Amino acid sequence: xxxxxxxxxxxxxxxxxxxxxxxxxxxxxxxxxxxxxxxxxxxxxxxxxxxxxxxxxxxxxxxxxxxxxxxxxxxxxxxxxxxxxxxxxxxxxxxxxxxxxxxxxxxxxxxxxxxxxxxxxxxxxxxxxxxxxxxxxxxxxxxxxxxxxxxxxxxxxxxxxxxxxxxxxxxxxxxxxxxxxxxxxxxxxxxxxxxxxxxxxxxxxxxxxxxxxxxxxxxxxxxxxxxxxxxxxxxxxxxxxxxxxxxxxxxxxxxxxxxxxxxx
Numbered sequence: 001x002x003x004x005x006x007x008x009x010x011x012x013x014x015x016x017x018x019x020x021x022x023x024x025x026x027x028x029x030x031x032x033x034x035x036x037x038x039x040x041x042x043x044x045x046x047x048x049x050x051x052x053x054x055x056x057x058x059x060x061x062x063x064x065x066x067x068x069x070x071x072x073x074x075x076x077x078x079x080x081x082x083x084x085x086x087x088x089x090x091x092x093x094x095x096x097x098x099x100x101x102x103x104x105x106x107x108x109x110x111x112x113x114x115x116x117x118x119x120x121x122x123x124x125x126x127x128x129x130x131x132x133x134x135x136x137x138x139x140x141x142x143x144x145x146x147x148x149x150x151x152x153x154x155x156x157x158x159x160x161x162x163x164x165x166x167x168x169x170x171x172x173x174x175x176x177x178x179x180x181x182x183x184x185x186x187x188x189x190x191x192x193x194x195x196x197x198x199x200x201x202x203x204x205x206x207x208x209x210x211x212x213x214x215x216x217x218x219x220x221x222x223x224x225x226x227x228x229x230x231x232x233x234x235x236x237x238x239x240x241x242x243x244x245x246x247x248x249x250x251x252x253x254x255x256x257x258x259x260x261x262x263x264x
Contacts, residue, residue, distance in 0.1 A: 005029055007041075009086045010064065015151045019114065020080045021058070023066045024090075032093050033060035035122035036199075036222045036256045039067070039092030040230035043078040053079065054227040054251070056199075057093065058117035058154075059124060068151065070114045094230055095255045098122050098197055098220055100130065105193045105218075107132070109139040110181055110208055111155075112200020113148070116141060118222045118255075119199055120155050127158065134160045140184065142177025142200065146170040178207045185215070196259075198222070206264035219259040227251045239264070 007026035015021050024030075029039065037060075040052035053075040058066040071080045082088070098118075101107045107126060109119040123139060126132035137160045141152055144167045156162055164172030165180040173180040177200070185194075196219035198208050205221045212219035225237035232252030239248050240263040248254060248262065 005090055006087050007065075007090045009082050009084050009088075012082070012084060015068065015153070016070075016148060018071045019068065019151055020071070021066065021068045022079070022082065023064050024088075025064055026090065027063045029090060029092050030060040030065040031062045033057050033065055034093070034097045035125050036097045036118040037093035037095050038230075038255065039065075039090050040094065040227070041079070041091075042089040043075045049075050049078075051075075051228040052091065052230060054094075054224075054230055056117045056222075056224075057121060059121050060093075068114065068117050091230060094251060096253075098222070098256055099195075101126075101132070101136075101195045102193075105136075105195045107137045108181070108194050108196045109137065110142075110177055110196060110198040110200070111140065112142045112177055112198075112204040113144070114151070115198075115200030115204075115222075115224070116152070116155060117199075119197055120158075122197060123155070123158055123160060127160075134158070137161070138163070138184075140165070140177050140180050142166075142180070142204070143171070144168065176204065176207075178204055178211065181208065182211060185211075194218075196220070199224070202264045209259040209262075209264065212259050220256050221259055221262070221264075223250045223255045223257060223262070223264075225250045 007024040010025045011023035013021040042052045055067045058068045139162045142165045165177045199222035227237045228234045232249045237250035242263045
């Protein structure tokens with residue numbers, strides 16, 4: 001983990017009116033990053049906002065790293081206005097990573113909205129670092145509406161099978177991405193060995209966990225949460241251990257957990 005390196009914006013892309021893709025120069029951080037890692041970035045030099053913002057790493061090539069985020073509050077609004085040349089203080093990379101698929105397993109990525117970055121990074125990591133066959137990765141991408149499709153550009157560029165669901169039925173499967181997974185599993189996957197990887201809203205991953213556990217399917221979840229400190233001291237990101245009166249800290253113990261480990 002690298003504390004307080006200066007990272008510099010080198011590229012900016014406005015994917016949607018409320019969604020930005022930034023690339024940063026920061027070799028010390030980028031050279032250590034693996035899929036599902038995140039950073040804690042300080043968006044302002046003063047005390048407003050006082051806390052750093054946790055941001056998933058969308059991709060890292062050893063010299064640069066990228067993030068994709070939706071503007072939902074003051075911190076992300078400030079970050080979204082950054083132009084190439086702007087520098088920030090950053091802590092990272094933080095967190096654990098996904099378990100690799102085992103022999104003959106297909107990797108099924110189930111992404112809800114802006115939860116796709118760690119799954120994109122992991123898909124690319126499997127292909128580039130482990131020579132994983134592209135046809136053995138299936139990416140299920142849930143969106144609210146077809147207007148959000150531009151955020152899937154990097155995923156589509158990988159050349160892997162991608163299927164979409166939209167809440168309003170304007171593109172692809174009509175329904176939630178968990179419904180798409182159930183339909184896909186019932187039709188194509190019952191006789192195959194699969195391992196599920198997911199990131200997105202907690203209600204989505206809660207439903208996916210229920211499905212995975214009912215069919216005894218290995219499933220890993222990359223959780224998100226309020227992480228004011230990012231190093232396990234504030235307990236703002238606590239998630240309940242399944243079947244226990246105890247909690248994990250997403251920033252310190254995760255963000256990746258097996259579905260059977262947590263209650264969402």
